[in-house]
Amino acid sequence: MKARRRVEAGRRGGWEAIDSRRRPVRWPAGRHAQSAAMNIAIGLEPRCFALVPCAGVGVRAGVGGPKQYHPLAGRAVVAHTLAALRQVRRLSATLVVLSPDDDRFEAVVPEHLGEQAWVARCGGASRAETVANGLAALAARGVQPHDWVLVHDAARCLLQPAWVDRLIDACQDDEVGGLLALPVADTLKQEVDGRAVATVPRAGKWAAQTPQMFRLGLLRPALVSAGEAVTDEASAVEALGHAPRLVRGDTLNLKVTWPEDFRLAERLLHTATMA
Ligand SMILES: Nc1ccn([C@@H]2O[C@H](COP(=O)(O)OP(=O)(O)OP(=O)(O)O)[C@@H](O)[C@H]2O)c(=O)n1
Numbered sequence: 001m002k003a004r005r006r007v008e009a010g011r012r013g014g015w016e017a018i019d020s021r022r023r024p025v026r027w028p029a030g031r032h033a034q035s036a037a038m039n040i041a042i043g044l045e046p047r048c049f050a051l052v053p054c055a056g057v058g059v060r061a062g063v064g065g066p067k068q069y070h071p072l073a074g075r076a077v078v079a080h081t082l083a084a085l086r087q088v089r090r091l092s093a094t095l096v097v098l099s100p101d102d103d104r105f106e107a108v109v110p111e112h113l114g115e116q117a118w119v120a121r122c123g124g125a126s127r128a129e130t131v132a133n134g135l136a137a138l139a140a141r142g143v144q145p146h147d148w149v150l151v152h153d154a155a156r157c158l159l160q161p162a163w164v165d166r167l168i169d170a171c172q173d174d175e176v177g178g179l180l181a182l183p184v185a186d187t188l189k190q191e192v193d194g195r196a197v198a199t200v201p202r203a204g205k206w207a208a209q210t211p212q213m214f215r216l217g218l219l220r221p222a223l224v225s226a227g228e229a230v231t232d233e234a235s236a237v238e239a240l241g242h243a244p245r246l247v248r249g250d251t252l253n254l255k256v257t258w259p260e261d262f263r264l265a266e267r268l269l270h271t272a273t274m275a
């Protein structure tokens with residue numbers, strides 16, 4: 001009864017409910033937020049889903065095609081990524097978002113990735129558009145506004161299941177959600193025409209990684225309002241006035257971006273399999 005009264009208040013004010021353990025849950029105003037609050041109030045446990053944007057073209061990598069299909073230690077970059085996600089027991093399913101004209105995924109990713117690997121061919125022109133389209137595909141498959149979505153780059157192929165578990169542990173009771181990230185270790189320079197014109201204070205600065213974990217009912221409207229320019233999910237959520245939790249990632253959680261990154265990733269993968 002108390003839960004219902006709070007939800008009614010949430011309808012008017014837009015954002016508060018209590019969860020199954022009677023803790024307050026805050027939401028931004030809006031349709032998704034209200035139904036998320038309703039679901040929690042009636043006791044549905046949120047589930048976790050992974051969303052893997054895999055529709056980039058890999059311009060910076062210079063490997064003659066989309067870098068997610070480049071071979072690393074015997075299998076494609078994205079196959080390593082999906083294999084790691086498959087080992088995370090708390091993920092109900094993983095959605096891979098491909099470009100509509102992708103003709104390589106099935107050839108390089110083995111079927112034994114399992115029934116919990118879903119595919120949607122709705123990638124967009126930017127990473128943000130790919131993720132937004134993927135979120136719509138998840139909703140169409142029955143993922144609820146209060147469920148968590150962990151967005152993870154196909155190109156971060158050294159992912160370890162323990163890092164994903166660390167993120168889930170840190171965020172599952174959080175009002176907003178969060179992301180893996182690392183405090184910046186180097187001195188930061190502002191460049192103009194190839195010259196350092198200033199040194200940017202690095203105190204309090206973190207480098208964002210993935211996965212980034214937010215409720216579907218918060219992330220969808222955040223990406224719609226942020227537009228295509230944002231390079232990660234957290235920026236879109238920050239733009240709504242929220243402060244995502246920073247959860248310590250790992251130096252090894254690198255994104256293959258430049259040609260030399262493939263050599264490094266391959267060496268690290270070989271080291272991991274020998275250990
Ligand atoms: N339109 C896009 C652009 C990127 N991505 C995905 O987002 C992740 C991180 O993006 P990034 O490293 O920038 O990949 P690319 O866009 O492929 O690389 P580049 O910017 O060098 O072209 C990758 O898994 C990439 O496949 C995507 O799904 N859709």
Ligand SMILES: C[C@](O)(CO)[C@H](O)COP(=O)(O)O
Pocket residue numbers: 127153207208209210231232233255
């Ligand atoms: C999401 C991300 O991997 C966090 O570091 C990064 O922002 C992706 O950016 P890109 O410009 O698409 O490589």
